[in-house]
Amino acid sequence: MKHSLFTTAVVGLGLLAAVPRSQAQTADQKFGVSGYVSTLQYRGDLGSNFWDLRHASYGGGLTLSRYISKGFDINLSGNQAVLRYPGDGSSFTNQNPALSNGRRFSANVTNLGLGLKFKLPVKDEFFVHPYILLQPGLAIVYTDRYASPTAANSRTSFGSFDGQVALGLDFHLTPGFGVFVQAGQHYLDRDDDRLDGVNSGSSNFFDKYDRYMQFSAGLTAAFGKAKDTDGDGVPDRKDKCPDTPTGVKVDVNGCPLDTDGDGVPDYQDKCPDVKGLAALQGCPDADGDGVADADDKCPNTPAGVRVDATGCPLDSDGDGVADYLDKCPNTPAGVKVDATGCPIDTDGDGVPDYQDKCPDRAGPASNKGCPEIKAEDKKILNEATKYINFDFNKATLKTSSYAKLNQMVQIMNDYPDYSLSIAGHTDSKGADDYNLRLSYERAASARKYMLEKGIPADRIEARGYGETKPIADNKTAAGQALNRRVDFDPYLTGDTNAAEAKYGPAPTIADIKAAGNKLPGKKTTGTGAPRSRKAPLKKAPTKKRK
Missing domain, CATH: 3.30.1330.60 (OmpA-like domain)
Known part of the structure; x- marks a missing residue:
């Protein structure tokens, strides 16, 4: 089967689309596409060519990344390269004499991985961003193995779990463009040595598993629109008022305009050209009663007098006498009062008419204002x-x-x-x-x-x-x-x-x-005595009744 970077990119894009979107605060441009070149270096039962670039073979890859926070990214990466040992395909200078016996192999390796990128939590605008990458994934390998320099090749292919641990540096050259370098090591999950065809039989983790290093360097292009939560044209990272309502005109800092400079933004200011009070939506209040002049029906109310919504002196009990003149400010609704706001007492007995059962005849309060019977x-x-x-x-x-x-x-x-x-x-x-x-x-x-x-x-x-x-x-x-x-x-x-x-x-x-009922019992208009509840044992003389 033919493998290509195009296949890697398509699969990577599909997987990235399935990743849940983060709701945390992000940078202005939170998506990135990276293209890079890479080289693979083997270490296993046959030997090692780690850090040997004399006979390097190269490949390339594509990474799609998603910014989550200044300390964490998530990405999907696809890479394809050739892994050979010995490096030039013929030299055996680095072989393990006890195991190799002239063995060599060449493998076409494609790996796909979902990476968790832990960054040093510096500001997004900082030039360099060191990071650690943990990337589980899948490796698809097509390998040709040779048991000796003269033996025919043995071709095989397989898929394996592939885990990568890497260190890297991101360099932010511009807000939308950067470069990176990365070095990491891959481990395969199978111990049957299908990569190099040799099983060491060791129980040591580092000797038991075939592995390879991957060195990568590439360019990253960031894309996405700068976040502007309130849609006022000022990015959130520069917006000092990030919650401005839609359609409100703002200044260069993203804050609503305030033409008269009274601290009330124009869109909330009912009097945008005259300085006023925030409590009155930016309108003035000449008599200081808490009612804007435009709404005040009593604009000259004395200082300190409580007023109603119209700016007129408050009349809590609604008796027509303002509280500041009312000697009885808690008179019940509907009760007639005199000029001082107190309930009328027609008969002058000290019991107001609304509580007096006899308002026209004097009587004590103990008898509800009525005369007591002599x-x-x-x-x-x-x-x-x-x-x-x-x-x-x-x-x-x-x-x-x-x-x-x-x-x-x-x-x-x-x-x-x-x-x-x-x-x-x-x-x-x-x-x-x-x-x-x-x-x-x-x-x-x-x-x-x-x-x-x-x-x-x-x-x-x-x-x-x-x-x-x-x-x-x-x-x-x-x-x-x-x-x-x-x-x-x-x-x-x-x-x-x-x-x-x-x-x-x-x-x-x-x-x-x-109710249409009759009085209980028998009629009592006759002269006969009523029947006793218990009949007497013997006839008794008639007794007078009631």
Whole structure:
């Protein structure tokens, strides 16, 4: 098979294309093509012609290199040359008499390798760059061997792993052109001596393997565009502002132009012809409030006054009074304020209207700004349960109850900011559902009376708790009497119903009717006693009920 430098170059180019691209910082021109001449010198079982150039044979090669960093390159190299021993093909002066017996050979050697080039990490612009090359690869050998000066040749060919270690110097003559010299030694991986046809049988590494030296010298042309990350026309190695946005005009150092010299580049400067502040994108601020003059609706704001985005004094609570004049700067949104920025207090009780449940009537803050019910009126309400009586086993009010109910009507008229909770209760005698209905109906009866006296319906609620909320022991007659009651509790309209706060939730009569339901239990308007929960063992005399 015919081998040529053209074949070597094609294979090398293909392998280089498969090498991953480095992402590290590189020189301006990071690819190189080197052409060179070389000579090979043998050392092995037959002898050695290392460092003997008297009968040198020459070849050549091609290297493609990729700059990775100032301390490391990677390359692909292909070389073809003739390796002979003895050097002139006939002289036996350097033979090993014990082994050669007149043997000689001539080999056409092609090697391809992937090289790792470790350079002295000097600056890229430095003139000379020493390096060490470690290059594993493949050797393809076509050899003619002669067992004696008169014997016919024995031709063979083979492929072998080929490892090269070399030292070299790169000389950078110009940014895109250089020369290099290199000396290295190749080792083949086979120990069957297919190169020279002789096996020494030695176990010593340096005697066991046939090897050869390669001396090379050549020219390197670097190519590739200088790296300009931001595309501003200034190479990165000279660019003092390498991250300039695309399309921005720059100076000779690669930095954006700044026409007015205020430290804000023109492409970011909203006022490129007038010196300004960086915080205001290059625009001036006459009153120093942090808002550019062109956007300032209050350009003469006093020094030190906090302003909003328009340059006007800040009004944090949005009440129309600037903070520096506002004595109450944290007023909730929507609250009406006076000239000092404080919430209006119409009745002057110290409770601002927005917190005052009774803004037109003075009252203490402890009672949410509403007048407190007088002690004598509270007493009437607290004792009302003693005077509200009903017909036996019915929800019909006795006429003796009217006087006390009229007093409560008057109290409700005197305190229009209050509502009244009416809660009915029974003792434990009788069936649960019967007692529950009776308590509802008695509470409703009292409510109805007061409504008929003109109290608005939304100011009175009636609930029934049956026998569930006793205040005394139901085992005694006295306790049962105390448990049969109707409570009257006032509360500020809008607050939690007083009965619910005291006893827990229970639907009002209005709730029950709104849901389309009937009051629980049997009707209590009759005169008969409710059925006991447990039937008596014998007939007992009828007892008075509630």
